[in-house]
Every structure is written in C-alpha cells, then in structure tokens.
Amino acid sequence: MHARDDLATYLPQFTKSQVLVIGDVMLDRYVWGRVDRISPEAPIPVLRIERTAAMLGGAGNVVRNIAALNAQTFFVGLVGDDLAGKDILDLLKILPGAMPHLVSDSTRNTTIKTRFVAGVQQLLRADDETGTIPNALKSDELAKKVATLPLAAKNAAIVLSDYGKGVLSDAVLHAAIDKAQKLKLPLIVDPKGRDFGRYRGATVVTPNRKELAEATGMPVDTDAAIVAAAQHLIKTCGLGAVLVTRSEQGMTLVVRDQAPLHLSAEAREVFDVSGAGDTVAANLATGLAAGMSLADAAALANVAAGIVVGKIGTASVTADELQQKLTELHVATAGTKVADAATAAAKAAAWRSAGLKVGFTNGCFDLLHPGHVQLLTEAASACDRLIVGMNDDASVRRLKGADRPIQLFPARSAVLAALEMVDLVVGFEEDTPLNLITGLRPDVLIKGADYSKAQVVGATEVESWGGKVVLAQLLPGHSTTATVKKLAQTLPK
Secondary structure: OOOHHHHHHHHHHHHHOEEEEEEOEEEEEEEEEEEEEEOOOOOOEEEEEEEEEEEEEEHHHHHHHHHHOOOEEEEEEEEEOOHHHHHHHHHHHOOOOEEEEEEEEOOOOOOEEEEEEEOOEEEEEEEEOOOOOOOHHHHHHHHHHHHHOOOOOOOEEEEEEOOOOOOOOHHHHHHHHHHHHHHOOOEEEEOOOOOHHHHOOOOEEOOEHHHHHHHHOOOOOOHHHHHHHHHHHHHHHOOOEEEEEOHHHOEEEEEOOOOOEEEOOOOOOOOOOOOHHHHHHHHHHHHHHOOOOHHHHHHHHHHHHHHHOOOOOOOOOOHHHHHHHHHHHHHHHHHHOEEOHHHHHHHHHHHHHOOOOEEEEEEOOOOOOHHHHHHHHHHHHOOOEEEEEEEOHHHHHHHHOOOOOOOOHHHHHHHHHOOOOOOEEEEEOOOOOHHHHHHHOOOEEEEEOOOOHHHOOOHHHHHHOOOEEEEEOOOOOOOHHHHHHHHHHHOOO
C-alpha cells in the first residue's frame, strides 16, 4: 500500500474517470433548529425550526460524492412521478459531470427521509416510502438502460448501491454484472440483506460489521472473526474481496488468497454517520477507476470516511479536502510517532484494548537501507500496530564503535517515523530492549531470521504472556556497517 502522500498523486486522474452508479435513490430532507424547552403536552423537545434543506440520499449521495471528486458519473435509478422525484432530478442536473438516467414510476412514491436536527444532535428521522417493489416492466427498463449506457472500457467502474428498495432486481443485477465482466471493469457493491450470493462476480462488497454478521451468521467481535466471516463470504458467494467498515475501528480489507489489511479509523470527531457508507463506495470506485490498487483505494476511502463523519447531514468529500487531509496526515504522522517509553506503553495498552495486535522490533537503523525496509515490512504484516525500538546514540556507540552513529537519534527517528508501516518509534538507552519490551508487553516480537529464537532478547518474556516470536526473512547483501566501510575505502584520505 502506498503512503498517504502517494495516494494524493492519483487525485488528478479522477477527472478522467467514469463511474456508473445503479441503485436506490431517495431525497434526504433536513429540518434544523434549536431546542429551548420541553413540550407541555408530552416529554419531548420542542424544535424551533430555523432552516430546511433537501439533499440527494441513498445511491444519489454516491453520485454526489463522485461528482465532488471531479469524476464523470452515469446514474441509473427509479423515482416516483411526484414532486420529490422532480427535486431529485433537479439536484442531479446541477452536479458537475453527473448524467442521470432515471426511470419514473407513477405507482410508487419517491422515498423521502426527513431528519430533525437540533445543533448537531438528530432528534428524529421520519421515512416516507413505498413498501412494494418495482414491477417487472420498470425493472426491464432499468436493466436496458444499464446494458446500453456507453461506459468507457478503461478508467471506469460500476457501483451498485443497494438500499433494499427494489431497484436492484435480478434483471438489473445481471445486466450490471454482465457489463462489468464484458468490459473488465471493477464492480463495487454497497450491499443490503442476507443473500450476498446475489452479487456473485463483484470485485468488492462493502458491508458494515452488522451487515457482515447478518449475511454470514458468524461472530464479528474480533479481527480474526471479521476476517473469517469475510473469507466465508468470498468463498461461498463468489466475491473478489470484502471491505468491512468498522466505525471507530476503521476498516478491514479481505481479498481472496491475500493477507487481510486492517486500516485504522482516521476520524477525530464524529458528528454524523449518515451516508458514510456512500462516501466509502464512491471513493473506492473512483480510486479503482483511476488505476489505484484495491488496497490503496480502500485506504483513500478510509481517509474520506474520516472526513465525512465530521460533517453534519448527508455530506460529500471533495478532491481538495482529500488532498489537504492526506497532506496533513503525512506531516502530522511523523511528528507524533516518536514517543518516550511511558507514552508508548500507554498507546500499546490502548491499542490492545481496542482489539489490535501490537508488534515490536528493534535496531539501530543508522543508515536506512533496503534490508531495514524488508524487515519493517514483514514486521508490519505480522501485527496491526508496529512499535520500533531504537538504540539511543550512546548505546549505538557502545555497540558499533566511537565513530557511530552516522546519524544522531533525532534524524534516525524522523526517518523511521516517516515510514507508513511504522506506527511508533521509541528510543532506549540500554544495550538491549528488554526493559522496553517488558513495559510495552507486545503481542508479537519480530526479529531478523539471522537470529535463532533462543537468541532473541525478550522472546521468553513475550511468550510468557501469550505472545509469539516471528523471525522475518532478511534481504541479503545490505548492511550499514558494510556501507560505512565501503565509504571509508573510496573516500580520499
């Protein structure tokens, strides 16, 4: 996976991307006001209305998010022959790059969700919708639109936004899946219901944790359980991957025949989760259409979700907001990832309490070379959070000689902290990290395979509290000491 600043390099490509969105559109109405008193008629707040607004909801919010990323969007959906349906069409027409292809059904009402909000607190949501599914003629009309839309054969993707309102009938699903397979395009599904077999052939589905549990009947209370449930879906439903959204615990990406990827949540303040799943689907699809790998697109969607939950109402995230956030995260991460032993122990305890697996490795890391990168990459793959212990300058001198380190601790720690796979850097002054290890109590202790387990400092202690020791394969031919000797031989005396 790329570092966060590298993800931003794809954003200019979004203007060349096309996304076909198919699904259940609705009108989200918001009634904002303030509460000063409780009603004398019943123990309920009295909302003094200050303003109202209407926004695209459901699959329409996916379109809105894609438009905010400067990509082109085709949209196939169903509305009633009513004022709300007209409002939806008007809202779609003003979105840059959005091309609506709506079917009108006079036998159905357009779904309206009305939320009453005081400050940042939702008081009530009222839904006005038709409970019947569209008739066969309307489903056939929708399927024909899907099949005939002139979608590009590259730099494109298809999203199925399923809110269970009936647009994604078998006919429409088959038309969308056939189109994706014929054009070899990624197909992203924001699912609904228990039968994920309906989405067979999808590149990735994006259930939340509750939806994953309902679809599999399996527990989802730990990382391992979530991965097992996702793997079950992939195997039994013919899916390429599952991206599980986990609220305050971030996301987990499980891809067929690959190691799972856990993404920590990026949100700092959560005001409203309305439509966050739409933002994830939109960013995932647009990223894939722009040529991003699935892991990188998921990372981008995770950052976008962290932005949107900090907004009020059904909201979208713009390309400029993503650019700014990615830059902020990259700059801030390096500065906050260097900690003392006490702070690191507190963070490690907090990560474990959140169900995350904490890993630890250590070294001098004087001149960072490919062998170091290989070790750190393998170490990060063995855990959810990787802490790196680094010898301070005095202990490096004792271990390596009076002319070492080449770089002092502030420089060495800054370089390590800038690496995406490193979550925390902690200095230690002793010749070995044993005291640091016992204070951090990692779940996984990683060391290079040039050591035997018996030689690994802290191995006995880690195994005593139920942890494990991993010996990572090293990249041969790389050594800071050898590099220093080579420089000494080549430099003029």
